[in-house]
Amino acid sequence: MTTCQALTEAIRLRDSGHTVEDLIERLTEMNAQIRGWKDEFDIESPNQLRGTIVDQVLDVTEEDRRREIAREWEQLQRRIEIVRFAIREWNYLAPATECGGVRR
DSSP: OOHHHHHHHHHHHHHTTOOHHHHHHHHHHHHHHHHHHHHHHTOSSHHHHHHHHHHSOOOHHHHHHHHHHHHHHHHHHHHHHHHHHHHHTGGGSOTTBOTTSOBO
């Protein structure tokens, strides 16, 4: 994701009616989900989770589940970055603008 895309997403969060408290709550939920996967699989990253697929004998359903969790984990990591940015820069995110100052 480019800086411009991240900025645009952060502005959308602000313009969508969310409060900083809403975003902090969502951030807490996303981090808890990742911690849950780390604890469940005793790993630290999506790629380590993928590694368990080749390191262990698993049935197809469990392999598919772990692949899906790894994809979701990566999506959550990207979302966490955007939400953190939006929280940090909340007062500086101009409503109803896009990257480069073009009005929506």
